Amino acid sequence: MTPSASPTKRTLSTADERREAVLEAGMQVFGERGFLGTPTMEVAKAAGISQAYLFRLFPTKTELILAVIERSNERIYEAFAEAAAVAKAEGRDPGEAMGESYSALLADRRLLLTQIHQHAAAAAMPEVAEASRRMFAHLFELVQRETGAEPEALQQFFAHGMLMNVMAAIGAQDDDGPWAQALRVC
Amino acid sequence: MTPSASPTKRTLSTADERREAVLEAGMQVFGERGFLGTPTMEVAKAAGISQAYLFRLFPTKTELILAVIERSNERIYEAFAEAAAVAKAEGRDPGEAMGESYSALLADRRLLLTQIHQHAAAAAMPEVAEASRRMFAHLFELVQRETGAEPEALQQFFAHGMLMNVMAAIGAQDDDGPWAQALRVC
DNA sequence: CCACCGAGTGAGTGACCGCTCACTCTCAGA
């Protein structure tokens, strides 16, 4: 019989495709419960493969974590870079555009949470700390180049981002106290 | 023989004293490796008691974590409140004084790390998220009352604090890249 | 059609960790 005619057809993927799926799944699952709080089995299930195969694709959990972090950092960088490029092409202010793009990222709560977990994990895992610093350096350079802003303004920009991360993590969007209204941005 | 004369004298403490010691130890140890990343055995050792007794003092690890979080939040609140009180008594600007007091808190790296771990844990533990929100509400009220600042200035104040937390966690103080120099405050 | 290689897995294994239990030791007050 032809494989495509089978009702429960099993089409093999390439290892690279699976790796992609795992990174995507990892960002979702790790985002909710953190790196240490999430068993590898959960990641495997979310990616639709066996745990055994997960460990063929990523030999240790630490390597998986690092890959997920790297990927989520790339995602954020790309979002900022594109926002700046579009704004420049349209003659708008790139700084404003990047601020907006961060607001847009908020829509994907998991991505923000991954950032928080990354910063928390950095305290105990030197490689994670290094990845975080690289991310900051890279992003800082981009924002500085695109906006030409003063260091103080740049500091405010990043500080704002960190606050948004935390607000997302603690569920401040569902709080109607004055503090929540003042600190969140919308 | 009199107990006080014994070379290896064993003086019993009250359960409350031990609980204090455990909270102190917990802030230190959890700060470094996070709540999930630190076995209760480590906390017990740091507090100088057996793991079995730790579980008599705090029936579950979750309760221990919550108590440590509560305690570290109180610490931070007290630091701010005192800075404001002193500044008022001396006729200085309370807002500035509180900013400085946060810089002073930076000296105790573990306290800042506990904040980061708290925010990360909040994503998966509703009680932690609630404690975080209470903390923000409480602190916001204090800072607003003492400074009378506009919401935007308050937002900047807290955003700044979150950035400092993250910078501490990722070891930015030992980085001499332009981004680190611009984003850290000293 | 077959041989081979990469995709993919079920069923473990050992280590770790949260938590418990049965027990000992200390000391204040009667």
Next chain:
DNA sequence: TCTGAGAGTGAGCGGTCACTCACTCGGTGG
């Protein structure tokens, strides 16, 4: 001096989890 209540622990149990191994299956080039 005796006792009861509370401080304190060693040893282990059960479950979970990172990681492994021996294996099957699917697709492709010869």
